[in-house]
Amino acid sequence: MAGIRVRLATMDMTGLIVGGVALLAATGYGLVHRRRAGRVRVVTATADPVHPVLAELGVPRGEVTLLQFSSAFCAPCRTTRVICADVARTTPGVAHVEVDAEQRLDAVRALDIWKTPTVLIVDADGRIAGRAQGAPTRAEVLAAVAPLLPAALTEEKA
Numbered sequence: 001m002a003g004i005r006v007r008l009a010t011m012d013m014t015g016l017i018v019g020g021v022a023l024l025a026a027t028g029y030g031l032v033h034r035r036r037a038g039r040v041r042v043v044t045a046t047a048d049p050v051h052p053v054l055a056e057l058g059v060p061r062g063e064v065t066l067l068q069f070s071s072a073f074c075a076p077c078r079t080t081r082v083i084c085a086d087v088a089r090t091t092p093g094v095a096h097v098e099v100d101a102e103q104r105l106d107a108v109r110a111l112d113i114w115k116t117p118t119v120l121i122v123d124a125d126g127r128i129a130g131r132a133q134g135a136p137t138r139a140e141v142l143a144a145v146a147p148l149l150p151a152a153l154t155e156e157k158a
Contacts, residue, residue: 017020031133051128053110059122061093064148066141067120071101087141093124093149110157125146 023112023145066084070077081098088096101108101116111120114133121130121144 007112042077051111051126053105053107054122054126054128057099057104057107058097060095062124063093064124065095065097065122066145066147067122068096068098069101069116069118069120070098071109071116074116077117080119083136083138083141084119087109087138087145091145091149094145114137121145121148 031149054067055061057067059067060141066088068077068080068084070081075153084096088094099107101113107113117133117135119132119136119141121126121132121141123129129148132140136144
């Protein structure tokens with residue numbers, strides 16, 4: 001009888017330890033995900049920087065473009081749409097193009113889009129210069145776009 005009690009106590013302790021480790025892992029993942037969501041990260045240039053699918057999606061040459069991938073039932077996509085459209089409307093030389101990810105799975109695969117919203121910042125030469133997964137803030141979008149604009153436009157704004 002004493003052996004059964006020891007075995008049950010060991011099983012209870014194992015369950016607590018496994019539960020604690022799972023809780024710590026989930027908390028760590030959540031903190032990292034929350035920190036990275038919506039942040040614009042710089043994309044390094046490749047040997048062939050201009051992706052052919054960008055022109056098919058309507059990305060204009062000669063302007064910095066906020067290329068947004070959205071889906072129909074995505075609440076953060078609506079917020080991102082408003083922010084990107086506002087930046088494009090108020091900043092000369094910036095365009096906003098929104099793509100329905102469900103309708104353009106070929107582009108989603110080609111551009112390595114894993115979640116919506118994802119915003120690609122495309123420079124005036126058609127190179128992807130930045131990427132934000134999740135809803136970025138207006139300040140983050142402006143900070144990502146500013147270095148890509150011609151000096152005359154950024155001085156005009158100041």
